[in-house]
Amino acid sequence: MSSSDSAARAWPDVLASLAAGRQLTVDQAGWAMEQVLAGAATSAQFGAFVMGLRAKGESPSEVAALVATMLEHARLLDFGPAGAPLSLDVVGTGGDQAHTVNISTMAALVCAASGVPVVKHGNRAASSSTGTADVLEELGVAIDLEPDAVVRCVQDAGIGFCFAQVHHPGLRHAGPWRRELGIPTVFNILGPLTNPGGARAALIGTSNEVLAPVMADVLAARGVRALVVRGVDGLDEVTTTGPTRVWDATGGTVQQTQLDAADLGIPRHDPSLLRGGDRVRNAQLLMAALGGGSPEGEDGDRIVAIRDAVAINAAAALAAFASARSADAGEDPPSGNLTERVATHVPVARQVLADGAAQDLLVRWAALSSGLRG
Structure with a gap:
């Protein structure tokens, strides 16, 4: 039986279930994703x-089935007999329409410069001005490396970038259709849930408040110690303009809480100071923010605001990693509420920003990755 015959027989069942508002079985959701990827x-x-799922409301079991199927078809990182190191991802779903600078990218570099292995998963911009892949490419990082070269970057530089188009090639079939639809769907959240390097700690930002707890449930079920965050201003980051809602999965179950930069001694900033531009402008601001020293010139206030946003996001990511490290070692989880746990990592993030270590790491990573390009 051909795949088209199989699809003709099964799609009516899947779509009829969605039209009736019924939850798909794991087999149905996984089969549908198989058809898309193939x-x-x-x-x-x-x-x-995707519209049936959105109208009904995506459930954790449905999203988990989509994630599992994607990972079955992904080009995963292979770290050899020693296995994958305990690593961290810092990533956002995008879609907040705020056109900010690349906060998660900078936070990932700060975490890596502090000594935490980072496997960052990302793509080019879809709804923002400049995506992670865009700004890293502008800064000289080879973004389209084969999986074995990404492994080398993680081993030798402490950070690697998994370009979604390389590691999830089956998604190319859905790309044009997603652009035609022009609205967010469940596919917008799948990238942060399908890290090809098997990162077991994550800070994931999303502008979708409805799907945030679903994402946290899926991550918890997969054993990923994660914080899923959404600023009350809609940012898919830990924001500095007000409080941030957090779905905390660092303890293995999901707890909803809140994080406020003001409680961490980080001042609030006007949202306009976090706004970026094209890839050249965002790369310029990234280098200035990570370069250490005292900000000067017309961008001085902007760089201060960006550093504060990067510091709190990096600290939150480091808190998630600390939970993963404790779980991996079979130890008790870090003590304290989320604010207290994040607070312990703020000085580390600030020191990395002050001494320019993250910029130094970026320069080394760019040189290494360029040399590994086949």
């Missing part, structure tokens, strides 16, 4: 599938 689905079937 290029066996049509644009009509894909559109009906």
